[in-house]
Amino acid sequence: MMDAWDDYSEKVMDHYENPRNVGIVEKANGTGVVGNPACGDVMKLTIRVENDIIVDAKFKTFGCGAAIATSSMVTEMVKGKSLADALEISNRGVMEALGGLPKVKRHCSVLAEEALKAAIADYEKNRRDISPAA
Amino acid sequence: MMDAWDDYSEKVMDHYENPRNVGIVEKANGTGVVGNPACGDVMKLTIRVENDIIVDAKFKTFGCGAAIATSSMVTEMVKGKSLADALEISNRGVMEALGGLPKVKRHCSVLAEEALKAAIADYEKNRRDISPAA
Amino acid sequence: MNLIYMDHHATTPLDAEVLAAMMPALTSEYGNPSSNTHAYGHAARYMVDSARAQVAQLVGAPRPDDIIFTSGATEADNLALKGIAHAKDYMPARNIVTLAIEHKAVLDAARRLQKENVEIRFAAIDPYGVVDLDDLAAKIDKNTILISIQTANSEIGTIQPIREIGVIAKKHGVPFHTDAVQALGRYEIDVMRDHIDMLSISAHKMYGPKGIGALYVRRGLKLTPIIDGGGHERNMRSGTLNVPGIVGLGKAAEIAKRDLKSESERLLKLRNRLEDGILRRIEHVRINGHPTNRLPNNLNVAFAYVEGESLILACRGVALSSGSACTSTSLQSSYVLKAINVPDFLAHGSLRFGLGKSNSEEHVDIVLDLLEKGVRRLREMSPLYDMAKEGVSIESAHFSRHARGK
Amino acid sequence: MNLIYMDHHATTPLDAEVLAAMMPALTSEYGNPSSNTHAYGHAARYMVDSARAQVAQLVGAPRPDDIIFTSGATEADNLALKGIAHAKDYMPARNIVTLAIEHKAVLDAARRLQKENVEIRFAAIDPYGVVDLDDLAAKIDKNTILISIQTANSEIGTIQPIREIGVIAKKHGVPFHTDAVQALGRYEIDVMRDHIDMLSISAHKMYGPKGIGALYVRRGLKLTPIIDGGGHERNMRSGTLNVPGIVGLGKAAEIAKRDLKSESERLLKLRNRLEDGILRRIEHVRINGHPTNRLPNNLNVAFAYVEGESLILACRGVALSSGSACTSTSLQSSYVLKAINVPDFLAHGSLRFGLGKSNSEEHVDIVLDLLEKGVRRLREMSPLYDMAKEGVSIESAHFSRHARGK
Ligand SMILES: Cc1ncc(COP(=O)(O)O)c(C=O)c1O
Numbered sequence A, B: 001m002m003d004a005w006d007d008y009s010e011k012v013m014d015h016y017e018n019p020r021n022v023g024i025v026e027k028a029n030g031t032g033v034v035g036n037p038a039c040g041d042v043m044k045l046t047i048r049v050e051n052d053i054i055v056d057a058k059f060k061t062f063g064c065g066a067a068i069a070t071s072s073m074v075t076e077m078v079k080g081k082s083l084a085d086a087l088e089i090s091n092r093g094v095m096e097a098l099g100g101l102p103k104v105k106r107h108c109s110v111l112a113e114e115a116l117k118a119a120i121a122d123y124e125k126n127r128r129d130i131s132p133a134a
Numbered sequence C, D: 001m002n003l004i005y006m007d008h009h010a011t012t013p014l015d016a017e018v019l020a021a022m023m024p025a026l027t028s029e030y031g032n033p034s035s036n037t038h039a040y041g042h043a044a045r046y047m048v049d050s051a052r053a054q055v056a057q058l059v060g061a062p063r064p065d066d067i068i069f070t071s072g073a074t075e076a077d078n079l080a081l082k083g084i085a086h087a088k089d090y091m092p093a094r095n096i097v098t099l100a101i102e103h104k105a106v107l108d109a110a111r112r113l114q115k116e117n118v119e120i121r122f123a124a125i126d127p128y129g130v131v132d133l134d135d136l137a138a139k140i141d142k143n144t145i146l147i148s149i150q151t152a153n154s155e156i157g158t159i160q161p162i163r164e165i166g167v168i169a170k171k172h173g174v175p176f177h178t179d180a181v182q183a184l185g186r187y188e189i190d191v192m193r194d195h196i197d198m199l200s201i202s203a204h205k206m207y208g209p210k211g212i213g214a215l216y217v218r219r220g221l222k223l224t225p226i227i228d229g230g231g232h233e234r235n236m237r238s239g240t241l242n243v244p245g246i247v248g249l250g251k252a253a254e255i256a257k258r259d260l261k262s263e264s265e266r267l268l269k270l271r272n273r274l275e276d277g278i279l280r281r282i283e284h285v286r287i288n289g290h291p292t293n294r295l296p297n298n299l300n301v302a303f304a305y306v307e308g309e310s311l312i313l314a315c316r317g318v319a320l321s322s323g324s325a326c327t328s329t330s331l332q333s334s335y336v337l338k339a340i341n342v343p344d345f346l347a348h349g350s351l352r353f354g355l356g357k358s359n360s361e362e363h364v365d366i367v368l369d370l371l372e373k374g375v376r377r378l379r380e381m382s383p384l385y386d387m388a389k390e391g392v393s394i395e396s397a398h399f400s401r402h403a404r405g406k
């Protein structure tokens, strides 16, 4: 008999079971919160950027298995990347890294991309607010 | 497993398999033909009456098993009976003598009663036609 | 007592291979295919999908999803007719063209639609039951929403010129539904080649389980469901899927396709043995239905001057069906035989032989003996037979004594 | 891998006793009950009649003939609603009174009837899902053709005051239909005592086979069929009878009646063990549905701050269902939970436990451990949980920590 998990790739299930980078980054300078409790998923992504490089990233997610796995994967993917490179990460890229997602779960990967963009936008905004305009 | 015959009593099947009095009475002085080929049953009953007693009776029937059995039974029942007693025979009586009939086959017993009545009426008519009116 | 079963148009035994295929679904794999949170549900969904592909292959459907599972062909026929009629209820005048010898599932569904102001038109048929293609074409107009013509008749076995009908339907842009219940596994059919838009299937007529069937629905054709509730089966038929039944239908379809050629050839030989035997050994008989364009397992014979039920009783030990009123609770003889103008008294004396997998030459020979003896005995008591011998005409009917025109 | 099956509201395994009873009909006794010219047909008819009596007894129907076999409860519900509505289509204005938490089979059938100008009125329900009897009575008028209210809900298990509804229906002279699918075998019901005019039954929810169900129809009530074709089942449902399915339904009904008391008591104990365990071991949970008037095998729990599908994944090896959008292809959370005003974020975190014959105390304890660990782990990653701890209100929802009010 097949298992309830067979909708998901092994990689997805690995990230669901052993999520990387759960939590809140200490001294985060970028935070993205996307989603809506009423819709069943909320992702909170915190990052610490130093010299345009994302040196740390963590997540907290309320959502289905795919939401948790994409959150975990996106934190892995951004760490060590420049902001410019991080902005190149697409939902498609996250899905591919996870070995694919069931059709009905694709929106989760979109949410992950959005959370990342929101965190970077927040970092940019914080920087503008603190440092004088260039 | 039950048999195709189980709609019918043993008596009905006996009269179907070994019908009594099949044929045409020689020197018959009463004949009744009832039914309609288009409706699936025709009964022809011939009788010989002597001194108001039915001394012989035979049938020919086109029809279902119940039609054959009721025809056979009615010839048995009338033989030796006075005309007055024979006219007392009802479809109900024929059915009872056969140990009952399935509901959808009751019309066959009505047909048998009618064939008998027709044969007796025919005899009465023949007598009136031959002998001077009383 | 061991009966000889010769009523395969009414239903067929469940193939042991089919039952074996169903057993997992009847025991450990009991999930509901709609349950998508666990393995039981997933396993059930997988079994249903495989069966859908098997059924699609039997009829040449391009996609498994073109198959909509139903509780049988009665429901499939109803869904085809009512589904189209209700989807087009915005049309002020609608008509459906069909045949007077369709199965009751089509005729009664059509009658129901008449009450909703759908006109029912019957295309003419010849005395063998074959549709008159010119008349069919003439009956179609711009308000025709459906042509529903069976592939083969369940009483007289006559096969319709399905591909020609399909071409006419296509030319007029009218959807074409065919009730293929009796033909499947016995006669080759292909929805693409034959331009069929909808096709009704019943499992229990092809050695599958009772209570399951299907409707092939061409991609893009929209039907209004007759059973609502959750949107299963592409929103055309709701209800928890009958997984064991579906698995059984799938397996039966696979076997029907696999054995089509060999089994129909075998049946044809058996049927011809029966037909030839009857024509050779019994006088005053007439074959109802088409002499050659008929299902290989079907034979419908009128035995003049005897009544069908009494002849069935004479064939003790053989399971048979008849056109006789006395075998139906409605006390009406077969409407199919009426529609092809078989005189009533012959309809009453007609038997239907439906051969199948379990039947052998030995069975045929036993039946021939029983028939010969039975007919002789019953004619001896038949007043009609006497009349006929005396030259009295009972109804203007033709009785054949010569072999069939092949 | 051996799963623990706790989804008995979706479907139940086929009882081995039931399958054994079905085997003759799946093998040697393959006749069509409509074939009345031979023993195969007679044997099938006999089996069907016995099953009809068994089903009648389960629901207290006075005559076996009051039972109309269908392909399942989806069809039975459709037949009840559409059958009445179409039989009364001469009425210029018709309305049906029902509940917003009915099964989709009732709701979607009602929705279809709306297109035919039948008004659908929803009687008010309280936050447990129980009908407001005063509002129900107020919604009935001279144009009300039917009251359709389920016996028990398939998600939250809430049981309706059926007898009181029956009394109201009788007083107003309106037929009363109840979908008793989830209640049968778990809760006693009697159509005579409870003044029920129609009652829907599904075999596969009570350890019988899939693809078969029935509608009890009170003598004298006239329904227009949704499936025409030959006039089977007192002219209300045509189609070759699914003999093995019917035999299975009959046997399942017999067992359901026989085991009702012992099994519902056993289930109640198990359910309370599960419920008490959850309330004792896990914070911030809420029971959806009625605290006491609920099916003994049902428990529906909202685990605040976690999403249902992720919790189901945490309960690996347990077959469960949830109110989460992420477990349905429609991406909508449960309409039942919505209708009783469960806030969306709690609906997404709700699991439905459907206990059944195969479940033991050991199963319950395994599930409790998995839930406790899973909820803890998932809350650790939940941003909503952090918010709640910081006092941010997510939606105005009440979470219970205390034991249920019994
Ligand atoms: C030609 C034809 N159509 C439809 C049906 C009805 O199918 P089912 O028995 O699956 O309801 C039958 C058999 O009764 C049939 O022979």
Ligand SMILES: Cc1ncc(COP(=O)(O)O)c(C=O)c1O
Binding pocket: C238, C239, C240, D009, D071, D072, D073, D074, D075, D077, D103, D105, D150, D152, D153, D154, D179, D181, D182, D201, D202, D203, D212, D213
């Ligand atoms: C309350 C209720 N009514 C009706 C149905 C539908 O019955 P079936 O599965 O027999 O179509 C179900 C189950 O899906 C149900 O739980």
